[in-house]
Amino acid sequence: MEPILRVENLTHTYSAGTPFQRNAVEGMNLTVMPGEFLGIIGHTGSGKSTLIQHLNGLLRPTSGHIYLDGKDIWAQPKKIRDVRFQVGLVFQYPEYQLFEETVYKDIAFGPGNMGLDKDEIDRRVREGAAFVGLPEDVLHKSPFELSGGQKRRVAIAGVIAMEPKVLVLDEPTAGLDPQGRENILAQIRAYHKSRGTSVVLVSHSMEEVAQNVDRIVVLRDAHNFMDGTPRQVFARAEELERVGLDIPQVTKVALALKRRGLPIDTAVYTVPELERELLRLKGGAV
Amino acid sequence: MLKDITLGQYFPGHTLAHRLDPRTKLLAVVLYIVALFCAKGVVTYAIVMAALATCILVSRVKLRALTRGLKAVYVIVIFTAVMNMFFTGGTPVADVWLLRHITFEGLRTAVFMVLRIIMLIMGTFLLTYTTSPIALTDGLENALSPLKKLHVPVHELAMMMSIALRFIPTLIEETDKIMSAQKARGADFESGSIFKRAKALVPILVPLFISAFRRADELATAMECRCYHGGDGRTALHVLHYKAADYLVMIGFVVLTVGVIVLARMGF
Numbered sequence: 001m002e003p004i005l006r007v008e009n010l011t012h013t014y015s016a017g018t019p020f021q022r023n024a025v026e027g028m029n030l031t032v033m034p035g036e037f038l039g040i041i042g043h044t045g046s047g048k049s050t051l052i053q054h055l056n057g058l059l060r061p062t063s064g065h066i067y068l069d070g071k072d073i074w075a076q077p078k079k080i081r082d083v084r085f086q087v088g089l090v091f092q093y094p095e096y097q098l099f100e101e102t103v104y105k106d107i108a109f110g111p112g113n114m115g116l117d118k119d120e121i122d123r124r125v126r127e128g129a130a131f132v133g134l135p136e137d138v139l140h141k142s143p144f145e146l147s148g149g150q151k152r153r154v155a156i157a158g159v160i161a162m163e164p165k166v167l168v169l170d171e172p173t174a175g176l177d178p179q180g181r182e183n184i185l186a187q188i189r190a191y192h193k194s195r196g197t198s199v200v201l202v203s204h205s206m207e208e209v210a211q212n213v214d215r216i217v218v219l220r221d222a223h224n225f226m227d228g229t230p231r232q233v234f235a236r237a238e239e240l241e242r243v244g245l246d247i248p249q250v251t252k253v254a255l256a257l258k259r260r261g262l263p264i265d266t267a268v269y270t271v272p273e274l275e276r277e278l279l280r281l282k283g284g285a286v
Numbered sequence: 287m288l289k290d291i292t293l294g295q296y297f298p299g300h301t302l303a304h305r306l307d308p309r310t311k312l313l314a315v316v317l318y319i320v321a322l323f324c325a326k327g328v329v330t331y332a333i334v335m336a337a338l339a340t341c342i343l344v345s346r347v348k349l350r351a352l353t354r355g356l357k358a359v360y361v362i363v364i365f366t367a368v369m370n371m372f373f374t375g376g377t378p379v380a381d382v383w384l385l386r387h388i389t390f391e392g393l394r395t396a397v398f399m400v401l402r403i404i405m406l407i408m409g410t411f412l413l414t415y416t417t418s419p420i421a422l423t424d425g426l427e428n429a430l431s432p433l434k435k436l437h438v439p440v441h442e443l444a445m446m447m448s449i450a451l452r453f454i455p456t457l458i459e460e461t462d463k464i465m466s467a468q469k470a471r472g473a474d475f476e477s478g479s480i481f482k483r484a485k486a487l488v489p490i491l492v493p494l495f496i497s498a499f500r501r502a503d504e505l506a507t508a509m510e511c512r513c514y515h516g517g518d519g520r521t522a523l524h525v526l527h528y529k530a531a532d533y534l535v536m537i538g539f540v541v542l543t544v545g546v547i548v549l550a551r552m553g554f
Contacts, residue, residue: 017350019297058466081472089470097467099492109489113472144496158471 002070003031004198005055005087005166010064012050024050026222028064032166032198037189039209040202042219043245048202049092051219052168055200056087069165085114088164092171094155098143103134103154106143110162128161129154131191133183149180156184160191167191168200173208185212210234210248210269218245235267250274295455296418302531303345303416308425310532315413317539321546322405329554330546331401337542338405338412347415355411356404363403370396419451421524428526441517449505457498464493
């Protein structure tokens with residue numbers, strides 16, 4: 001199967017020619033398959049945000065290429081807006097981008113820019129709001145009257161309403177309480193399931209990514225560090241720990257048991273998996 | 287795009303130009319500007335230019351950074367040059383078409399005026415490139431403190447200035463972020479009529495104002511929490527002291543300015 005998005009040898013240099021010059025991303029490669037739920041993980045400053053701003057053409061590569069459906073997105077720079085409708089990007093703290101008088105109008109901003117007719121916009125706004133669990137009566141309120149978590153949902157709905165082929169979310173749960181986090185993640189999962197489009201979840205929490213995605217890409221110091229299924233990535237849990245990246249609590253327990261001499265497989269990241277692994281060991285030991 | 291604005295940006299360093307007392311640098315810039323405006327002929331301009339070149343060399347600020355600052359004033363520079371070329375009376379360059387209106391005197395004035403603007407900007411930029419905004423406002427507050435006797439709220443003005451300077455990069459960054467977020471939703475700032483473009487700014491300005499007010503509110507609370515109550519009885523962490531180098535630089539600039547004024551009077 002052809003990847004829907006392909007990043008090839010991407011390098012981006014900030015402040016070229018000043019004492020502040022630095023490469024935020026260096027020789028990076030990435031593919032996103034159709035319908036895939038991909039997680040991107042890395043510390044602050046690992047190049048996550050820079051990378052994803054290339055996916056929809058907000059940043060132009062210093063060198064390298066980005067292909068959407070096999071076509072270089074910068075082949076026709078005038079058409080870059082079309083790319084932005086197909087790769088929907090939800091920024092970190094997206095609630096600060098709200099500006100309209102009503103929630104409805106704010107969600108309609110993206111679809112409106114696409115030049116859709118009124119009925120289609122109306123359908124998309126209501127669908128987008130439903131995906132993020134916003135009740136109907138909120139639609140006619142001012143976005144500034146809402147709570148922080150609700151504002152964020154409005155902002156996410158605003159991107160979902162563009163019906164992008166790939167939805168990219170940069171730390172969608174930052175600054176929310178545990179309940180709010182789980183709600184938003186559950187809604188994203190439900191969205192991915194029912195729409196079947198690709199979703200890219202950027203986060204610095206391994207836990208969050210491990211529970212949700214099909215494949216994880218780990219970034220470190222502007223480079224790709226690992227790329228694989230959660231199992232493959234957490235099989236290298238010790239390496240992750242060594243470079244200071246967080247690993248899921250369950251994996252930590254497995255790792256600690258291994259250090260105490262138990263021949264356990266550390267590539268586990270959910271409680272049922274660990275349970276199964278422990279039972280297997282117990283059965284084998286008898 | 288917005289990141290290219292370097293107006294008043296500080297490039298950290300450890301050269302003599304960075305270490306001087308901000309008051310010295312302020313005085314030096316004032317004297318330099320006086321000298322620049324008094325300069326009349328080739329000799330005096332050359333002297334001022336040499337002074338500027340020395341300062342640039344000492345500060346190790348890259349020439350590219352300085353010329354980039356000139357981007358903002360290209361229009362003014364070209365306008366000045368053209369105006370002076372055509373509207374200064376004297377001997378025409380040649381007796382054909384447009385050249386009839388261009389005089390030798392006009393060309394001369396145009397060159398000098400352009401040089402003056404460029405050197406003015408480079409000199410002041412050098413100050414902000416080598417002096418952190420905090421040091422600059424500290425210096426300004428200190429230099430203007432005699433005005434307190436006349437009930438000029440010097441401290442408050444300096445505080446307002448340092449807060450404003452402090453928030454310029456933050457607000458630029460914020461604007462960049464908001465613009466990106468709206469662009470990601472298909473906002474278009476680069477095409478359409480002027481009216482359409484002005485309307486396209488609403489999705490940037492509303493969030494920007496909201497965040498500016500929020501930040502102002504947070505800052506006020508944070509200052510109150512640290513018992514800020516204005517300038518009375520407030521001491522400084524970095525007390526400003528003149529050192530030998532400061533006196534030398536000051537003397538140097540006084541000599542430069544007086545020299546240039548005298549030479550200019552003599553017609554050089």
